[in-house]
Amino acid sequence: MHDDVFAPRRGVQMRRMLRQHPGAALGVLFILVLLLASLFAPLPYDPMGIDGGATLRSPGGEHWFGTDGAGGDIFSRVIYAARVDLSLALAGTVLSLVVGVLLGLAASSKGKGSERLVRGLDAFQAFPLLILALALVSLSGNKLYMVVVAIALINVPRFMRLLRSEVLSLRESRFIEAATATGASPRRIIFRHLLPNVWGIVLVQTSLTVANAIVVIASLSFLGIGVSPPTPSWGSMIRDGAGNMSSGEWWIAGFAGLAVVLCVLAFNQLADAIGDRTARTYR
Amino acid sequence: MNAQSEELALEVRNLAVSIKTPHGLVHPVKGVDLTVHKGEIVGIVGESGCGKSTTIKGLLRLLPANSTVTADKAQLAGYGDLLATPVRRMREVRGAKIGFVAQNPFGSLNPIYKIERQFYELQKAHKTKVSRKESGEIALRMLDGVGIVNPARVLDGYAHQLSGGMAQRVVIALATTLSPQLLIADEPTTGLDATVQAQILDLISGLVRQEGRSMVLVTHDLGVIAQYCQRVVVMYDGQVVEHGSVMDVMVEPQHPYTQRLIASVPKPGEKLDVSR
Amino acid sequence: MSLVEIEDVHKVFPARQRGGEPVHALKGVSLHVNEGETLAVIGESGSGKSTLGRVALRLIDVDSGAVRIDGKDLGTMDANTLRRQRADMQLVFQEPFESLNPRMAIGAIVAEPLQIHQPQLGTTEIRRQVLSTLEHVGLPQSFADRLPGELSGGQQQRVGIARAIISRPRFVVLDEPTSSLDLSIRAQILALLAELQREYSMAYLFVSHDMHTVEWVSDRIAVMYLGEIVETKPTRELFDAPEHPYTQTLLSARLSPDPREPHAYKAFAGHKTVRDAVENQEPA
Numbered sequence: 001m002h003d004d005v006f007a008p009r010r011g012v013q014m015r016r017m018l019r020q021h022p023g024a025a026l027g028v029l030f031i032l033v034l035l036l037a038s039l040f041a042p043l044p045y046d047p048m049g050i051d052g053g054a055t056l057r058s059p060g061g062e063h064w065f066g067t068d069g070a071g072g073d074i075f076s077r078v079i080y081a082a083r084v085d086l087s088l089a090l091a092g093t094v095l096s097l098v099v100g101v102l103l104g105l106a107a108s109s110k111g112k113g114s115e116r117l118v119r120g121l122d123a124f125q126a127f128p129l130l131i132l133a134l135a136l137v138s139l140s141g142n143k144l145y146m147v148v149v150a151i152a153l154i155n156v157p158r159f160m161r162l163l164r165s166e167v168l169s170l171r172e173s174r175f176i177e178a179a180t181a182t183g184a185s186p187r188r189i190i191f192r193h194l195l196p197n198v199w200g201i202v203l204v205q206t207s208l209t210v211a212n213a214i215v216v217i218a219s220l221s222f223l224g225i226g227v228s229p230p231t232p233s234w235g236s237m238i239r240d241g242a243g244n245m246s247s248g249e250w251w252i253a254g255f256a257g258l259a260v261v262l263c264v265l266a267f268n269q270l271a272d273a274i275g276d277r278t279a280r281t282y283r
Numbered sequence: 284m285n286a287q288s289e290e291l292a293l294e295v296r297n298l299a300v301s302i303k304t305p306h307g308l309v310h311p312v313k314g315v316d317l318t319v320h321k322g323e324i325v326g327i328v329g330e331s332g333c334g335k336s337t338t339i340k341g342l343l344r345l346l347p348a349n350s351t352v353t354a355d356k357a358q359l360a361g362y363g364d365l366l367a368t369p370v371r372r373m374r375e376v377r378g379a380k381i382g383f384v385a386q387n388p389f390g391s392l393n394p395i396y397k398i399e400r401q402f403y404e405l406q407k408a409h410k411t412k413v414s415r416k417e418s419g420e421i422a423l424r425m426l427d428g429v430g431i432v433n434p435a436r437v438l439d440g441y442a443h444q445l446s447g448g449m450a451q452r453v454v455i456a457l458a459t460t461l462s463p464q465l466l467i468a469d470e471p472t473t474g475l476d477a478t479v480q481a482q483i484l485d486l487i488s489g490l491v492r493q494e495g496r497s498m499v500l501v502t503h504d505l506g507v508i509a510q511y512c513q514r515v516v517v518m519y520d521g522q523v524v525e526h527g528s529v530m531d532v533m534v535e536p537q538h539p540y541t542q543r544l545i546a547s548v549p550k551p552g553e554k555l556d557v558s559r
Numbered sequence: 560m561s562l563v564e565i566e567d568v569h570k571v572f573p574a575r576q577r578g579g580e581p582v583h584a585l586k587g588v589s590l591h592v593n594e595g596e597t598l599a600v601i602g603e604s605g606s607g608k609s610t611l612g613r614v615a616l617r618l619i620d621v622d623s624g625a626v627r628i629d630g631k632d633l634g635t636m637d638a639n640t641l642r643r644q645r646a647d648m649q650l651v652f653q654e655p656f657e658s659l660n661p662r663m664a665i666g667a668i669v670a671e672p673l674q675i676h677q678p679q680l681g682t683t684e685i686r687r688q689v690l691s692t693l694e695h696v697g698l699p700q701s702f703a704d705r706l707p708g709e710l711s712g713g714q715q716q717r718v719g720i721a722r723a724i725i726s727r728p729r730f731v732v733l734d735e736p737t738s739s740l741d742l743s744i745r746a747q748i749l750a751l752l753a754e755l756q757r758e759y760s761m762a763y764l765f766v767s768h769d770m771h772t773v774e775w776v777s778d779r780i781a782v783m784y785l786g787e788i789v790e791t792k793p794t795r796e797l798f799d800a801p802e803h804p805y806t807q808t809l810l811s812a813r814l815s816p817d818p819r820e821p822h823a824y825k826a827f828a829g830h831k832t833v834r835d836a837v838e839n840q841e842p843a
Contacts, residue, residue, distance in 0.1 A: 005666060005667060005670045005674075005682055005685055005686050005689065006664040006665070006666025006667045006670065006686075006689070006703045006704055007664055007667065007704070173657060174652055174654055174657035174658040175657065175658055175659055175660045175661075177618065177650075177652075177658075178650065178652065178658045178659070178660075178719075178722070179660075179671070180618060181616060181618055181645065181649065181650040182645060182649070182671055182672045182675060182722065182726075183642040183643065183644075183645030183646060183672065183675050183676060184642075184671065184675055185642060185675075188675070192660075192663075192671075193660050193663075196660075196662045196663075197660070197661070197662055330741040330742060330743065331741055476603035476604055476768060477603070477768065477769070477770065477809060477812045477813065478603065478808055478809065478812040479603075480812070480814075481811075481812040481814065484814075503741070503742060504814070505742070505816035506771075506813070506814025506815060506816050507814055508816075509814065509815060509816045509817060509818040510814045510815065510818070510821065511814075529818045530818055530819075533816060533817065533818050534817065534818065534819065543743060544742060544743060545816060546746075547742050547743045547745065547746035548742065548746075548771065548816045549746075549771040549772060549774060549775035
C-alpha cells in the first residue's frame with residue numbers, strides 16, 4: 001500500500017512543532033520521566049508499605065512529600081501510582097481510538113448500515129456514560145480491564161462522531177473527487193486520501209482522551225472503584241487525604257492532585273501543539 | 284466619451300502602505316499617485332498581489348491596525364485630507380462622502396438584519412433624524428434605481444435570499460443612498476456572470492454619469508477598464524507603472540508590463556498561438 | 560464515430576433543504592466530442608455545465624440517457640471496469656489547490672494514476688515518468704518532494720494537468736481550468752493545454768463561462784442555458800452568426816479589452832434580467 005515514490009520532508013516539522021510549543025515539549029518530557037520513573041526508578045520507600053511509626057509526617061528531608069495516615073511515603077506512592085493510572089489511561093485511549101476510528105469509518109460510508117449505526121450512537125449517548133462505566137466496573141468486581149473498557153465506552157462515541165464529521169466533509173472535497181476521477185479504488189481513497197487527512201485531528205482527540213481518561217480513572221478510584229488498595233492510585237490518595245485537608249495535612253491529597261493536574265495539562269498542551277501543526281500544513 | 288471638468292474629485296500623491304509582520308516590515312504599496320476628476324471613472328488594474336486593493340483600502344483606512352498609511356496628499360474634494368482624519372472619524376466619511384462597493388456583496392450586508400433595516404441603520408448613523416418610514420421610502424427608491432424588479436420584497440428579506448448580482452445591486456444602492464460624490468468599487472463584478480457583470484457595470488457607470496460623480500474602479504479585467512473607464516492606472520508590485528487615458532494605454536501601451544498584460548488577453552476573433 | 564457521445568441525458572438533484580425545489584440540472588442534453596478536438600461548453604453559473612462535465616466522466620450518475628466513450632456505455636459498466644476505463648478519461652479542476660491532497664507530495668500526486676493503472680511499471684520507472692511529466696508541464700523536477708501548499712496557483716494547476724495527462728488519456732474534461740488564475744498565468748496554462756493536446760491528440764471538453772477564453776481555444780462551442788444546450792456550432796460560425804437569443808446576449812455582454820470596440824450589450828438594456836432578455840425576444 002505505502003509504495004510512496006515521493007514523500008515530503010517531515011522530521012523538520014516535528015522539531016519545529018516542539019520548539020514553537022515549549023509547553024507541549026515540557027509536557028511530553030514530564031510524562032516520559034514520570035512513566036519511566038514509575039516503572040524503573042528505585043523509589044526511596046516501598047510504595048505499598050506502611051510504617052506505623054511515621055504517620056502523617058509533613059514534607060521534609062526524610063519523606064520528600066510527607067507520609068499518609070498509615071505511614072506510607074507519599075512521594076513513592078505518587079510516582080508508583082503513575083504505573084497503574086497512566087497505563088490504564090493509555091490502554092483505554094488506544095482501545096477508544098481503534099474502535100472509534102473503525103466504527104467512525106463505518107458510520108461515514110454511504111448506505112443504510114451507517115445510518116443505523118448513527119441512530120444507535122444517538123441512543124447510546126443518551127445514557128449517562130460515566131455512571132454506566134461506574135456500574136460496569138463495580139459489577140465486574142473491580143477488574144482492571146473493565147476500567148479500560150469503561151474509558152472506551154465513554155470515548156468511542158467521541159472518536160466516532162469526530163471521524164464521521166471529518167470524513168463526511170472530506171468526501172465532498174475536490175481532491176477526493178480527483179482521486180475517484182483518476183480511478184482510485186475505495187480502499188485506496190480511504191488509506192491514501194481520507195485517513196492521512198484526518199490523522200492530525202484524530203491525534204488531537206487522542207491526546208485529549210488521555211487527559212480525560214486520567215480524570216475518569218482518578219474519579220473511579222476516588223469512589224473506591226477500579227484500582228483497589230494497597231496499590232496506590234491518585235484518585236484513592238485524594239480520597240484518603242480529603243479528610244486530612246481540614247486538619248492541615250494538605251500533602252496527602254495535594255501531591256496526588258497535583259500529579260493529575262500536571263498530566264492533564266501536559267496532554268492538553270500536546271493536543272494544542274498537534275492541532276496547531278495540523279492547521280498549518282493545510283495551507 | 285463624456286465631458287469631464289478639470290475640477291478634481293480626489294488627488295492622492297505618493298501613497299504608501301507598510302505592514303508589520305512577524306518577518307519584518309513589508310511594503311505592499313510604494314508611492315502611488317491617483318488623480319480623479321469630477322465625472323470621471325478611473326480604473327486601477329493589475330494582477331493579484333500588485334497592491335491595487337491595498338491602495339484603496341489604505342485610502343479608506345480599512346486596513347488592520349498593524350499597517351501604516353502615509354501620503355504627501357490625499358485630498359477629497361468637498362471634505363479635506365483623508366489621511367489627516369483620525370481613523371475613528373473615517374466612518375463619517377465612508378458612506379456619506381465616499382461610497383464603497385466591495386467584491387463580495389455578502390460580506391458587506393449584515394446577514395441577520397432585513398435589507399430595510401440596513402438602509403435605516405446607514406441613514407441613522409449619518410443623519411440625526413430620519414424616521415423608519417422615511418428611510419423605507421428612500422430605500423424603495425434606491426432599490427428601484429438600481430434595477431431591482433420587486434424592491435418591496437427585497438427590502439423585507441435577508442441577504443441570503445438574494446443572488447450574487449441582486450446582492451451587489453443592493454450594496455450599490457446602499458453605497459449611493461447618502462449621495463457621496465465619489466464611489467470606490469473593488470472588483471465589484473468579479474465572480475458574477477458575464478451578462479450580470481455588464482448590467483452591474485452599466486448601472487454603476489450610469490450612476491456616476493447622471494449626477495456628475497466620480498469613481499475609482501479596481502479590477503483585474505482589462506475588458507472592464509476598456510469599456511467603462513476614461514483613465515487607467517496600471518499597477519505592478521505596489522507601484523504605478525503606467526497611467527493615462529484608456530485610449531492611449533490600452534491601444535498603445537508603453538510599459539513592457541502593460542504590453543504583456545494586454546497581450547495575454549484573448550482578442551475577439553483571435554486563435555490561441557501555441558508556439559508561444 | 561465520435562470519441563464521446565452524450566445522448567439525451569437528464570439529471571435532477573434533490574432539494575438541498577427541506578421545502579426547497581429539486582434542481583433540474585440537465586434536461587435532455589446531447590452532444591458528442593470528436594477525437595482530438597476541443598468542444599467548449601459555455602454557460603453561466605447554474606446552467607448545468609459543470610454537472611455535464613462530471614456526467615461525461617460518470618462521476619455523477621445520470622437519471623436517464625447514455626454516455627459512451629469509444630462506443631462503450633459508461634452507465635452499464637461495473638465498478639472495476641469503470642475504474643480501469645478512467646485511465647483513458649481525466650479531469651482538470653477549477654480550483655487547483657482544492658483538487659490536490661494537501662498532505663501528499665507533488666510527485667506522489669502525479670504518480671497516482673500510474674500506480675493505479677500501470678503498477679507493473681515499478682517504482683523506478685514510475686518515478687522517471689513522473690519527473691519527466693513534471694518537466695513537460697513546465698515544473699522543475701525538484702518540486703516532486705514539495706507539498707501543494709508550497710506552490711503558487713499557476714504551479715498547482717500545472718500539477719493538476721500533469722496528473723491528468725500522465726496516463727495518456729484520450730479524453731480530458733477541463734472544468735474552468737483557468738478561471739481562478741491571474742491573467743498572464745491564464746494564457747500560459749491555455750497555451751500548455753493546447754500544446755499537450757496537439758502532442759498527445761487528446762479530446763477536450765472545455766467547460767467555461769468566459770467567451771474570450773472559449774473563442775481562443777475551442778473548435779466547436781455548445782451553449783448551455785438552464786440545463787439545456789441551446790446551440791452547438793463551430794466556433795467561428797457561432798461568433799459570426801449566433802442564432803439563439805441567449806447566445807446573442809452572451810456575445811453582447813463580452814467586454815473587449817480594446818476601447819475602440821464598444822460592447823453591444825445595449826441589445827437587452829430594456830430588460831432587467833437575462834432571463835427577461837432571453838424570453839421576451841424571438842429567436843432570430
